[in-house]
Amino acid sequence: MDGKIRVGVSSCLLGNRVRYDGGHQRDRYITDVLADYFNFIPVCPEVECGLPVPRETMRLVGDAEHPRLITSKKGIDHTEKMIRYCTHKVQQLENENLSAFIFKKNSPSSGLHRVKVYGSSGQPQKKGRGLFAAAVVNRYPFLPVEEEGRLHDAPLRENFIEKVFCYHRWKMFLQNNGGYKELLIFHTDHKLQLMAHSPKHLSKMGRLVAESKHVSREDLLGKYQECLLEALSLKATVKKNVNVLYHIMGHFKKLISSDEKSELLEIINSYAQSYVPLVVPLTLINHYVRKYRIFYLLEQSYLKPHPDELMLRNHV
Ligand code: SF4
Structure with missing residues (x-):
């Protein structure tokens, strides 16, 4: 492993005072433990899209699939501004060579899961995703992503970090322009890890590697990567580990x-x-x-x- 793994992170989680109230949400596990292995690239979509600190709080409003980003008191609609920023930022992130992203939970911009969306009744439903988090996931569907809150759950944390390290090894394989022989080595070295997550994916990937001489490299690596990340998303249960x-x-x-x-x-x-x-x-x-x-x-x-x-x- 050459150097630290590059991971995007919601800026306030690093202790940067970018929150609406001028504060931060420093997460000690991220700054004091993971920082030994990860090189964090901070992103605060609200500040970077031009909003000040402090600022009015915002929330997601309307349809959970296509919510609007509206300030809570004055009702100012920042959706277009945020979408313009997100379109530019996710493109720029390509140069950052990220192997994962850790988002701040519950934020209408950065939250990944179950963000409140306010419907016409005024009652929120926890069905949304922050606009920036959604843009990252859409642009990089294979990138391992998680929220800081879920990293305090031991099995979720182990699963996410395992995925980050594995994805990083895969990216190194791709960067080194590995051929058939290198793919065979990568696959062989990951067999038991894959077995712990999904024996079904392991067999499918074995077939892909075995038949690799008959398909284009691009096709093969695309399919292999898809299977790899799909497999790692499935939980390595006690029963599968015992096996x-x-x-x-x-x-x-x-x-x-x-x-x-x-x-x-x-x-x-x-x-x-x-x-x-x-x-x-x-x-x-x-x-x-x-x-x-x-x-x-x-x-x-x-x-x-x-x-x-x-x-x-x-x-x-
Ligand atoms: S949650 Fe996201 S938008 Fe809000 S302060 Fe943190 S980094 Fe900025």
């Missing part, structure tokens, strides 16, 4: 003693029953993989999808 753990054990079960095998099976079973987190069986497995130098497993991204220091598998 992968047994599969891994199959690679060295003849090398370890029957006592060691019983101990590992017992630990996998404890994980299956949610008595211990995923990091427990994986620590023992990593020990055997290193001890017996099992090359296929040593290269598997599943055994190290993100830095250990983030401790993401201590809570899932």
Whole structure:
């Protein structure tokens, strides 16, 4: 991994005083933990589209699919101004080489999920998406995106960060102009990670790689990328992880003693029953993989999808 991963972020989450009231919404997990691995590119659509700090609060009004951005008291409509800004900004973001975006929840500009939209009854429905967040998702449908609030949920956080690191590796593969051989290596190294998310996608991607000589490179990589990100969006459940753990054990079960095998099976079973987190069986497995130098497993991204220091598998 050369340098930090470039990630867009709602500017107020970094502690920048860009909010309507002149304050910020610094998120310590982002600034104190993720910042060690991610190089954040701050974006405040409201300030960057020309609105002042402080400013009147705004909300989404009308149809949830095509809401208007209106100030709460004076009713000033900023929709066109924001849409003009978004069109320009999402294009400009292409030069930033982002591998993810973290949005501020509930914002009519930056919120990603369940943003309030006020209908004619005056009653809000949590069905909307901030205008800028919508523009980013439309322009970059494969980009991993999340809200800071959801990053405080351990399984969602692990899933998002795993996806960011994997997408970043994929982007590096694309940037290095990898050919068939490199795609085969990428696919082989990610097999167990894909299996933990979706065995169905793993088979489909295997077929894509096997038949790759018969399709254009552009077609192949487009389809492969779509499957990769679709697979990673599916949750790696305890049941699917247990299946992968047994599969891994199959690679060295003849090398370890029957006592060691019983101990590992017992630990996998404890994980299956949610008595211990995923990091427990994986620590023992990593020990055997290193001890017996099992090359296929040593290269598997599943055994190290993100830095250990983030401790993401201590809570899932
Ligand atoms: S939520 Fe978005 S628009 Fe609002 S202050 Fe933060 S970055 Fe700016």
